[in-house]
Amino acid sequence: MRKTLIALCGAVAAMFAASAASAQTVKIGIILPYSGQFADAATQLDNAIKLYVKQHGDTVAGKKLEFIRKDTGGIAPDVAKRLAQELIVRDKVDILAGFLLTPNALAGGDISNEAKKFMVVMNAATAIITTKSPYMVRTSLTTPQVNAPLGTWAYKSGIRKVYTMASDYGPGLDAEGAFSGAFKAAGGEVIGTVKMAVANPDFSAYVQRAKDLNPESIYVFVPGGAQPPAFGKALAERGIDPKKIKVLGQGEITDDAALKSMGDLALGVITAFHYDPNHQSAMNKKFVADYNADYHRNPDFFSIGGWDGMHAIYESLKKTSGNTDGEKLIGAVKGMAWESPRGPISIDPETRDIIQTVYIRRVEKVDGKIVNVEFDKVENVKDPVKAKMKTN
Amino acid sequence: MIGSLFGVLFDGFAYGMLLFLLSVGLSVTLGMMNFVNLAHCAFAMLGGYVTVTLMNGLGWPFLATLPFAFLGAALLSILFERVLYRRLYRASELDQVLLTIGIAFVSVAVAAYIYGTVQQPVQMPAYLRGSITILGHTFGVYRLFLIATSLVITLLLVAALEYTRFGAQVRAAVDNQRMARGLGINVDGAFALTFALGSGLAGLGGALAINIVGLDPAFAFTYLIYVLIVVSVGGLGSIGGSFVAATLIGISDVAGKYYVPQLGAFLMYLVMIVLLMWRPAGLFGRR
């Protein structure tokens, strides 16, 4: 009888300790495609998260942060939904974060909406994602947000005709649509367009089609990774020189790996993007240096989305004094503005999406290295798709 | 339009040659021993990583790394054959599928562990970059190199098969294994060597492919589908079949994308299905 009593007291004490402990921790569930074809991007994003926690400590507003990481394996919205569900139901997380891929982010949004949990999208770039849940905020970019300014800028800079080439899938169609729409609205003409196969594209055929029309400029969108260098080489093989025929695109096509692979072939390519490790600001220089010290490579746009996502979480928690209620956190983050390594950014209070500066860059050789040099910018760009939805 | 047709044919042929290098090994070993080796592209991936390590890590010139890509893949395949594959020659095809897929999975994980999941950037030497113009047509230099290399290898393979004793043994074993054994031909030894040769060629193909399609740990699976298409359309156990099939697939893929881009990747699969329905054993298949 005594043994049972002691055991019971022990259990009660443990229960109190546990609940007391849980009252002192904030659990964050991170859902990313750690394995599979997007593993590298997930690693970059996760590295930035770890770096932020290392530099700012894992205690916010008196509470300890605990991270639980889950792998979706790639594009798998059913898995992402189940993982989000399990994180909330089984692991009792307070905040959902990560979400590199659009289908997974959309699925996670449903759960965030139903469970009323704060959700931070750190990469997925399709415009409609933030409409899925009123507790969701995005700290990365939207595809139209960087492509539409490029279209407007292209016309302003004197380009009148463009041939567009985009991979035949969601982001490609979004990007090309945003660019062409803005370009045509400014007065330009799209002389032709081609949709390219997503998997295993051999670009020579598509580039030949472009060359047949002898365009003044070419706009291209391909997914990052192996395709940008392959595209660059196809351009060279077909005799298209980016210094003579303007090649325009989203910044992914001239990221570090692509530039290293293309070398001199990339000189002259003009891109629009929200972040480059070469961005000349004191904050960015420190960010890049710290990142290199820990991970021996440059951060990229995946990293910056993770970094600013963590910043949003930390600052929101500070504002709510550690209260993890979804309503309170999203209320805290709306309208928040801060200086990021990429430049000044803020969260639109109406759409909960990111407002940031879009830089126009050109690939140039600086001190013997091939880098993206920012030479123009468009400030305070909101997501144009949702802005249009509002006015309709 | 005719000018661009020629360019398209050239590019398609070059792409086909790459597929040929990647596939010929699998075709011969599948035809010879009926062993379903779905880890074939893992050996190709290995060859690619050997080249990357030697070039980026040790600063070797690209061409010098190629024989080692071949050797690395060949040697590793001999190891696997001794330790694992040998036991499953009599097993069911499904078991062979499971084993070789398991090996492929492990190879992807190991590659990710050692090299990370990032795309391997590899810069070709200057003389292999860019394009040259002959008679008004532009040809990519690297693609010319690829075609030349593949043709040389094809000639070597055919010569070896037709004019050497070992080649005769291989041909006998492919035609009728039981008879060949009965005649005292060391079929197992011939197979082990052929397997090593085929995997080595895949490794070489993987190294050559980096500049066209890139290299990352997922390579072991991404190209498996195309290799299977070439092997099945060409016919098992036939070098000529692989050659023709690879050319056909490469050209139809590029031509399709040029003339009817809306069909995109469709065309390759349609061509394969139609050809297989017409000739289920492959164009040059035996059964």
Add this chain to the structure above:
Amino acid sequence: MSAITAQNTAQNTPQAYLRAQARWTPVEIAFWLATLAPYWLFPDYLSLASQIAITALFALSLDLILGYAGIVSLGHAAFFGLGAYTAGLVSKHIWGEPISGLIAGALVAGIVGYAASFIIARFRHLALIMITLGMGLLLTELANSMHWLTGGNDGLQGVKMWPILASFRFDLFGRTAYGYSLIVLFLAFLVARRITNSPFGLSLRGIRENAIRMPALGAASRAHIRTIYTISAVMAGIAGGLLAQTTETVSLEVLGFQRSADVLVILILGGTGRLYGGLVGAIVFMVARDQFSGNTPQFWYFWIGTLLILVVMFLPNGILGGLARLTERWRRA
């Protein structure tokens, strides 16, 4: 030489054999009772359990054609995906009633399966494998191009399910999802069991063993193959519809090569031709994947690959095949 008595012949008839096979063994009953255990033992894992049940149903459908008729298909996810998209589109455009959506998915998958079976029945070996692969890939490309219908790469949006039979709402814990999937799996299993333990099922096994001989025995080989292929397509379509309804998402992966390859691996892992192989394989594979990817996400491939290699080396004919051999050896010893 034993006397051929009337009793002997009565026990050795095909009908007696089938009757013996059709009896429920205690192990089977225990298995199905155990599937109810997650409600008490693993209440936080019900979403995973429902996805395991759906995968098990999909693997079961593949077993019907692979394990029993010898048709190796690398494109079976085509029917899974057709069922998923149909169920999703019904919910988005017509109404959210689950059971009718599931039936719609089954119908569409069945019709396409029936049409495809005319091609499938004509080919064997590598040609068959590659044709099924090619057809699956074509369907994926088609779904990607028709993004006005399928939502393309982003997936189908706007799938919202009503409560089943107007009382069981799909909840956050997955209780309804698991019950729904489990019941459908069990019903499909009963059907599959009935088919395989029938003269039709026996003739399928004959076709698998020696397709050329069977017509000589009077079995309409091609018609049989078409029938079982259609049934298998219907079952795969139901599995796909279940996934769409329980997760309220449909994206291109439901049609993809990855899914076809996964289910093939799962079935071979569990053991073909035993009906339970797909179920066992699904449980082992998905639990392993869930556990491994939780610990070291980048390297779960390594452990899964090793698991597959070990199973092949030590348990030929899959887990169930190996277990059957072990129990036989133990029984004889």
